[in-house]
Amino acid sequence: MSTVQAIRGTRDILPEEVGYWQQVEAVARAVLGRAAYQEIRTPTFEQTELFERGVGEATDIVSKEMYTFRDRGDRSLTLRPEGTAGVVRAYIEHHLHAQGGVQRLWYLGPMFRYERPQAGRQRQFHQVGVEVLGSADPRADAEVIAVATDLLTGLGLKDLRLEFNSIGDRSDRQQYREALIAYLTPYKADLDADSQDRLTRNPLRILDSKDQKTQAILQEAPSILDFLSPDSQGRFEQVQQLLTDLGIPFNVNSRLVRGLDYYTHTVFEIQSDDLGSQATVCAGGRYDGLVSELGGPETSAVGWAIGLERLILLLQQLQPPKPANLDFYLVSRGDRAEAQSMKLAQSLRQTGFSVELDLSGSAFGKQFKRADRSGAVACLILGDAEAESETVQLKWLASGAQESLSQKDLLSQTEQLRKQITALKK
């Protein structure tokens, strides 16, 4: 094939699908706005170092999935693989912490990871995310989760599970890590190959192995929850209580760990069974160490990200595509009529109607066929006779009823027309 194609792992969102995206964006704006989150837009690429430090050099994202390149000034740049690092960078750079209080931010945009594409996974994908910076209050943890569930249920999604866990602070996790290694080492030969490898590299990740034998061995493994300090334990319980008070069901899952280095305490995922093997549609948690890690002041923070492609996959299973939302389809034939049709279309648009003008110049029969398919509520007909008398035929496409009126009247009866059209759109 000699024609140029979209890059592997990227895709075009065509008009027939874009309605879903607009819907998601509208609901996200509304829900986040109501909770006093403010939108922030950061660059699509950053210094490579930001992600190495922020996401963690040992993570798969940084070690093998980043789109990193050198620019003409020989700087190492990277297409952002996630949103948090850039937001935190901006927070520090613009001294948003100096404004005092809590910063509630949200973002939406494309992210890039060099991975093998499959269902619900692409190389360029989109996330909407929130970050609450400057609060260690457990209510912040509960709030971000509540906002996420509002967003998802606001789109009509059901059958979602909230998996919830605490991975404690660094020292809790360090002790647990040692205990887990001690427990698993005698079973090493029985673990799946990947997990054997992870035993030294990243033992916590063994917990969510999909291998059955490994999972059987893990039945008796120590739980992170037994290693939480009293403070960590207290936080964990408070967040759970708040979720219960809010009526948000959750499932404590002590096997839940996250792939990014910066998480502490609260971690959670919202999952669906309708996504194939990529079940997680929303994931997040607390990251109290990240801001200082990136050179800012000690700052508590919590946030999440939602994968929009996965979200839209769910939405499509639930809703048929929305039909076109057109008021008028204007058909015309003959020089004078065609000239008038142009002006009539424009005038109607200026009074707030949506109008599609048929440009084909083909026989009326063909134009009607297209009018019918356009999904318009009404068809306006302008031929030689109408042009002569400066009238227009107004045909209601559902009923077939047709009336003749002057173009002047059509443009002056906008109130009444509007009402009739809205009534028919239902």
Added chain:
RNA sequence: GCGAGCGUAGCCAAGUGGUUAAGGCAGCGGAUUGUGGUUCCGCCAUUCGUGGGUUCGAGUCCCAUCGUUCGCCCCA
């Protein structure tokens, strides 16, 4: 990075080594030179992702390559 499946028109496809590549949807033209959603007729792949090979003969078999899908790793 690893494993498996699949690439025939804009879309869905039949085709299982024998030569003219079914059918459906959509589109376009006509029946119907000013009235749609129904119906009828006609048109729409010198070629089966690409390159090479096997064969008298390849969309069908083999190899490579690209793309795609699903899974693993990992992640939203």
